[in-house]
Amino acid sequence: MSSERLSFKKTGYFSSLICDYLEEKSELKPFYHDFPNLENFKSQIKEKSLSFDEPSRAVLVDRLKQQYKAIDTSGLTRQNIDALKQENTFTITTGHQLNLFTGPLYFLYKIVSTINLSKALKETYPSYNFVPVYWMATEDHDFDEINYFNFKGKKVQWNRASQGAVGELSLEGLEAVFNLYSKELGVSENANYLRDLFRSAYLNHTNLADATRYLANILFKAYGLVIIDANDAGLKKRFVPFIEEELLYQKSYNSVLETNKDLSKAYGIQVNPREINLFYLKENLRERILFEDDIFKVNNTNISWSKSEILKHLHEAPERFSPNVIMRPLYQEVILPNLCYIGGGGELAYWFQLKQFFNTVNVPFPVLLLRNSVLIKTKQQADKLKRLNISNEDIFLKRDAFINRKVREISNINIDFSPQREHLEAQFKALFKLAEQTDKSFLGAVKAQEAKQLKGLGNLEQRLLKAQKKTLADQVSRMTELQEQLFPGQSLQERHTNFSELYLEYGEQLIPNLIKNLDPLNSEFLILTL
Known part of the structure; x- marks a missing residue:
């Protein structure tokens, strides 16, 4: 095995925004908090300690234990969940959609980056605990973005109708997908492992969230990964004050608009805010909440409320309110004792738009780290x-x-x-x-x-x-x-190829080799020969 590195700028695949961030250009400084190096986590730990209380930890641990009830997980993952009760424990988080069979390779790279940063922080700050977290995007509704993966030049696709949050989708139709994929795998020992993994994840569970949790846990439980489904009534109760502010005062809209004016002078804008950055969520439905003529409405439905009615409904059923791309990062930082978010270039681009909004609502802004990128x-x-x-x-x-x-x-x-x-x-x-x-x-x-x-x-x-x-x-x-x-x-390669193609070649050594070679704080593109 050998490794080489190339600067992100020289690859030609990364935006000027991301390249300038990695070079710590001064003009970007207003749009983030602490740059990702080990020394800067000292102040991040202190700041988050002051904002994340014991009741929040108790709710988080309780909800995670409920979500893990039916999961055969490792002692290290259970230990990490229990550690979240303690005031000296913090999370390092990445998020990803519920792509079929993990989707493209960078799903693995995101999680490995998260695990390895947690390890590096523990070595640097041994009196604290650092828990790697995978945030499942169970509330997304963009099914066409996640219903396939590429394998040996072919598209393995799950075709079915989809409405509402993808995490709640039944797994109807995946047996046919499994049969087609199984024929392509061959008969090697590694092929049999992949066949069993797909079958266990998608044919033995009832919805996409459960299947994805099972799959990610099997791949990474040896490293203590904690998987969270934030589409949870207990967790959303902690977010109710921020949802209420969003409904009444539209703070995110005004803050992000102002940031966009400054950011757009030199860079493209990744997302544009809406006046209310929330969806309404129920079975087979995830639609925007609008405010028109003093009435709150759910787009494309007959559902509506007065101000007092929607606030009453929010307190009674917070699980019905779903943050969009602008509000989701805030939700994450409110319910987790989080220090750092690890994401791809597109994700970091919209996080840069949120710094002023976080200041407005008085929530600490996390360190932003570009995930590792790899060519194998x-x-x-x-x-x-x-x-x-x-x-x-x-x-x-x-x-x-x-x-x-x-x-x-x-x-x-x-x-x-x-x-x-x-x-x-x-x-x-x-x-x-x-x-x-x-x-x-x-x-x-x-x-x-x-x-x-x-x-x-x-x-x-x-x-x-x-x-x-x-x-x-x-x-x-x-x-x-x-x-x-x-x-x-x-x-x-990382945006196209599914991990199973490499697993056929390298088997159970694939993920340990990634764990060994990916350095999340090295801001260069990694080229691995395995």
Whole structure:
């Protein structure tokens, strides 16, 4: 096994916002609290200690124990749940949708990052406990985003009608999915393990939340992972004061709008707030709550309340109120003694929009950490890359740029017209000077001629490059096939490939190898050869 690293900026797959954050650019400082390094967790621990009380811990532990009643979990996970009663225990949290059979690989990387940061903090601050938490996005309703996974170039998809929160979905139709997937797996020992894992998760449970909890627990219980389903009446009772403020005063809307004005001066905006950032939740329904003409309404329904009626309903049935993408982070930080949220670039982008809102409602803002990103190569693939003289920077290039660079490198003729382009520009510089001294009306004609000749030179370069690609077709084919294996669909492997494809190859050593190699505080893209 070997590992190499590449800066996130050099991969070309990460936004300027994320790259600037990793470089701690000063212009981003107003949008987050403490930068993720071990020293900064000292003040984060102190701040969270002052805001998270004993009753909150008691409710959290009680609800977790209820959720784990039917789960055969490890002693370490049970120990971590019990530790949450203690005032010196804090959480490190990641969240993810309930993707079928974990979805793409970065599900694993998020959780491994969370486990490893908890370990690193325990070594640095031994008088405290740090619990890795996976927050299941059971209240999401975007079924089309989670109903499939990719396996060996095929899409394994669960087709069914879906309404309301996905966590409550029955598992109807997954037996047919299992039968199709099972045929693709083969007959190896690792294939049999995956077959049993899918069957146990999805054919032996009643809803998607239970199936996902079972699956994540099997994969990570040895590391003490605690899995939380926040779609829970007992937990939502702790959030009632914030829901009430949201209904009455729309604090999130005003705060996030103000932040967006400042953030959008240099970066794109990930999400836009609504006047009320809450959904109404019941069986087969998750719809936005609106306030119109002094009446609270549920969008696309006949459900409505006066102000006093909705507040009464909130206190009687808090489980009916569901936070959207703006309010969910606040809900998390209210019900968990959390220090850090670990997420992907898109997630961190919307967290940056929330700092002022957290200040407004007087809740500590967590440390934000970009999850580990990984490209996994087999030994055979690594050897081929070496023979073809393809570097890590090469392999991350977009397809056309990758082919063009490698063709130029291996070609026996020089297909780089930069010297000719520079010579042409120098000639026209002299012509511009001549026109300036004689008749300025010719400047436009000179400019047009320059553009025409530069374009012609560029076209000639591309035609020669195209011809050389044909000459080197076999080598180009081998290189592009290798890149396609590592970047399926011209996407990052971690955003496309399901863990089961790698499990077939590496078996039970896959997750321990990730645990061993992923350093959550190393802000570089990891390239592993297993």
